[in-house]
Amino acid sequence: MLTNDEFKLGDIIEIEAEDRYFGRIEEITIRYTVLRTLDLRRVVIPNLTMISVPIRTYDSEELVRLETLITIHFKSNVEEAFAVIKDAVNSLDFIREKESTRVLIENFGDDQNFSS
Numbered sequence: 001m002l003t004n005d006e007f008k009l010g011d012i013i014e015i016e017a018e019d020r021y022f023g024r025i026e027e028i029t030i031r032y033t034v035l036r037t038l039d040l041r042r043v044v045i046p047n048l049t050m051i052s053v054p055i056r057t058y059d060s061e062e063l064v065r066l067e068t069l070i071t072i073h074f075k076s077n078v079e080e081a082f083a084v085i086k087d088a089v090n091s092l093d094f095i096r097e098k099e100s101t102r103v104l105i106e107n108f109g110d111d112q113n114f115s116s
Contacts, residue, residue, distance in 0.1 A: 074108035
C-alpha cells in the first residue's frame with residue numbers, strides 16, 4: 001500500500017467494502033488507510049480490504065460526475081433547496097468547475113419520509 005502508484009495521500013477515492021465510502025485519503029500505514037468522508041467522518045479501512053475490493057480514484061480524472069440522493073419534503077421551497085445544495089457542493093475544495101454543478105429533482109418525499 002505504501003508504494004502503490006494508484007493513489008496517494010490527499011487523493012479522493014471511493015471504496016466499496018461492506019459499506020461504500022467516499023473521501024480524501026488522510027493517512028496510509030502498513031496496516032490501514034484512513035479516509036475523511038464528506039461528512040467529516042474518519043474511516044479506518046484495513047489494507048487487506050483495500051487490496052481486495054474495487055477502488056475508484058478521482059484525482060487522475062479530468063472531469064468526474066458524482067451523484068447523490070437528497071430527499072426534500074414536497075412542501076419545501078425548491079429554489080431555496082437547490083441553492084443550499086449547490087452552495088454546499090461548491091464549497092468542497094475539490095470541485096473545480098463550480099459553474100457545472102447541477103441539482104435535479106427525481107422525486108419528492110412526503111410526511112412519511114420525515115420525522116418531527
